[in-house]
Amino acid sequence: MKPFEYERAADTGGAVAALAGRRGAAYLAGGTNLVDHMKLGIASPELLVDVSRALDARIEELPGGGLRIGAGVRNADLAADMRVRKRYPALARALLSGASGQLRNLATTGGNLLQRTRCPYFQDPTTPCNKREPGSGCSALDGHTRQHAILGASQHCVATHPSDMAVAMLAFDAVVRVRGAGGLREIAIADLHRLPGDVPQRDTTLEHGELITDVDLPSLEIAARSTYRKVRDRASYAFALVSVAAAVELASDDTFADVRIAFGGLAHKPWRATLAEDELRGRPATEAAFRAAAHAELAAAQPLRDNAFKIAMASNALVATLRELTMPRAAR
Template identity: 60%
Template sequence: MRLFEYSRAADAREALERFRPGTMYLGGGTNLVDLMRLGVARPDSLVDVTRLPYDTIDTDGGDGLRIGAAVRNSDLAAHPAVRDRYPMLARAVLSGASGQVRNMATTAGNLLQRTRCPYFQDVSRPCNKRRPASGCPAIPGDHENLAIFGHSEHCVATHPSDMAVALAALGAQVHVTGPAGDRVVPIPGLHRLPGAAPERDTVLVPGELITAVVLPPPPPGRSHYRKVRERASFAFALVSVAAVLDVDEASGTVRDCRLALGGVAHAPWRAERAEAALRGAPATEEEFIRAAEAELAEARPLPRNAYKVPLARNLIVRTLQELVR
């Protein structure tokens, strides 16, 4: 076992003071501890932030909701305000991992979990996310479950969070504190596409700490989260869709639409082309197909994950159809 220092912070100020090169923050540990066991993560010190006062869910002034960074996934999915006003988010959280993992995993940790690309988790193989400039063997190798949008010659990994996909469709804001002070980062916007620096998953800088996720008031219309995976439970998405659809009942046209995809990119993928195609259009299967194809025209699948293109198209169309029934 590789030795590391462990300390527990009482508040954000103490956590920031203890951060130095080689330090990592420890929340529920459901991802980080696994990566340490695999030898992927090798911190010199861990600062435990689970006792920081960020474990509540509160109304945010108006009709929004403020979710503390340390709120456990199980508590988030079960909270009455989340279930009643943001059912898509509750469903997305329940689609992730197992009950035991959700009992430990935190809101911030869920957003910051690392990819499940098999090459990233295998320290015997090169990986640009672990060792920059070492190569991406997934591109010529095992990429069946990897990205079709936004990837680069340096990385085709996907982001594994279900929660983040729902938050992208809802337009959530992530509140962060760090050495330079406080700031707010939107979702989408928190997670990066790989470009030439795939080792950076997010726009956070070293030492920054997520304190809360703030949801705006629920958007009008109906919402749903649907996930396709290789087995019924405890599996990451091949493709997932978070959808909000607001239809004018009198005319049958789409007033507004929000779509985000999971399992297809290095970050939750907001389907802005599909959204634009649907606004003002009839809420019909033909228009749903047209909108999905407008989005997927930008996909760049690799030889063995091209199946994700029709899978994503069918999933978008089926999910939107359910929202108009």
């Protein structure tokens, strides 16, 4: 690990001031991703500004019924919050599906959103990677691509976003609040993460020095009937091959009054399945409709050599999730 200076920020304003104009400085919160990257030699900040005691670690009610989650709230505490469990169960379940108990006690809400891909080539500094070293090439394109993207990739990068939490937050239209040198701004979570295009080194639309301070969950009745399903190589403690966050609201005639769907494991960002949602609204909650919705979203998939299975896996995961959510309560 390269030597670095360390400062502890007393508040978010001080943290932002400490990073302003210092390209080589980075924020440290839970450290579960950044410290690992520093050990691997794929991140070497010259200054760490520790925000773990500066970030808000509370979850507060918003006027109108939503929740404001401080960026310093640990993943374990967010999953344990009874309001989250009751009103946004897909979010609690997504958090619980991620990492391990020890890591969830360290990892923060802000850090979870900003964690970087687990593409093995990105994590291996001996191989070319456009995300780690722009212009060096993508090793995955001629390598093992089982875990990689089938939607929205580019010739420069086929990595996937690893967060489970962000997938559920995307389905619920969360708003990310950010503090920068120029003040505060709010970003719809759909606009936070980006596709790789020809700038794969940028995971998000944040500028250097911007600090996530909170995430707002809007008041959303449909979210109370939601869940998160994760498919992976091990039963626990593994990243998703495919995951689905979904919420449903059925009308009295068992047609979809509303539906929210987001996928993980398929793209460089959490993937909101608007085509599948449009396919379902107003349709009866039947197996055929679920399949049609999956097809609508996945028709554009462009699998790589090793990951064509993800199309069927994502389709089946969506169908199973919708079946679970639309089954009459007694039959569940």
